[in-house]
Amino acid sequence: MPSGLLARSVELFASRPAILEGGRRVTYAELWDTVQASSRALAACGVEPGSVVALQMANSLESVVTLFAARGLGATVLLLDPALTPEDVGRHCERAGARWLLREGAGPEPLGGATPHEGGYAFLVLSSGTAGRPKIVPRTPEQAVAAVRVLHDTVPYLPEDRVFGIPPFFHNYGLYDVLVKTLASGAMLCLERFVPRRAAATVEREGITVLAATPFMYRLMAETRFARRPDFSSVRLAISAGSPLTATVAQAFEQQFGVRIASLYGSTETGPIAITVEKGTFYFSPRKVDCPLFCEPGCVGRPCKGVEVAILDAEGHRQDACATGEAGQVAVRSPANAPCYLDDAEASARVFQRGAVLTGDLGRLDADGRLFLLGRHRPMLDVAGKKVSPAEVEACLREHPAVVSALVRSERAAGGGERLVALVEAAGPVTPLELREHCARHLAGFKVPRDIRLVPSLACGALGKSPIPPPNASEG
């Protein structure tokens, strides 16, 4: 179906540029011809409706052409990171039943040879789960169109837009929110390997109007020093997704380029969930999108159009969240929701429940309908019969200016009962007593840790990553 979206743009915008790569502009009509030729070549190899083909390419004109060519034949496309090892590629292809591997500059490489897929899926995307083997998330053609539609109905791209498509196409964000959405809108997609200084120069040179990148990319652009700062005045919308956007990065980027970033929250399983653009703005005009930072920590904006967000209580029931503002697991009902994981019935049963996806994120909704993420949802701790969310207490501790990170758990007290313990890494002078008082001001009494211990560091691992999972503000 996404190839149907491309066909529509070809009809409407044939002579307009679709792709810009290395100074070369390819019109929609030219793109269509190239896609058709590639389709014929794939068909000659035996690719047919229902075949699964694995696409392992960096963002490029060739990857765009191959992807639409395979979809045009009705094949299911499994998207893979070019950085994966051959062993990983082999494993994923086998799980997905892929019959061909398509890589840059090479013809289709035949694989084991599975029978056509039953699901009739359009795309298979790997979900980089926090633990265990990656899940394969399928979408039917209808769900793929919905994944594009959800963000389009919230913040559309326009035919006049020049979209800088930096996020990789093997994640939801790059695939649905950047590649397919841009070409379905009749806009121009600018493709370039990301190098911060070059990217900034490209924004000015090409008059980029929509910048789509990850927090990592925004950070590096903000850290780059310029003899003459590139002009970003053409940018009307800058979207960030893929991992949580911190206020530090957002502010540094805005200070450097004068552009405020809209933070998009989503997941591979749900597609786009929420975005920090202002409610009620008339988006269908080629002007700057108003996106307040929502200043408060953890705010990921309001749900996208057509997406329903609910906060579940400890028993997994939907709570009247707006009334209570209580924290709980974020559940999402969206037309873009995937139906299940491809080959993991147990995980599917845990995550896909009654038409909703349980995101595993801990959040709360305020009276204004804004969603706040507090961390990863974890099993409730039981303290004297009362349920306490460790992430909620950690989020409270982190709001103290002296605290860098915190880890909350329960420990067996000398008397035999469970008590709440917090390990805290502080950047400035602070005493456990002050932190207890801070918690007591913001939390119910039974959620205040009995024992707060200051530790030199909670970081671990070669890259100094904190063991505390941050809010999973990632669109796949």
Next chain:
Amino acid sequence: MGSAPLDRVVRVLGEAVGLADTAAIGPDTPLVGGGLSLDSVAVLELLVGLENEWGVELDPDALLEADALRTVGTLAAYLDGRAKGGA
């Protein structure tokens, strides 16, 4: 502050790339494809860190062409050359 190019590269590897154990890094330590085995993400962080440390503009393709990304030592030598007005 007049510290040797090699020490400055190692410092950037610690600060900008976030490598925990920089004590074991020497001039012959490979940067990519072995040794530190920096991935593309880490190389970009290194690039921006080095630009800011040396106050120069670096292009990854030029670095590859000059074979500067082979080891920590070749990178330090390349940057030293740039600082002394070469290239």
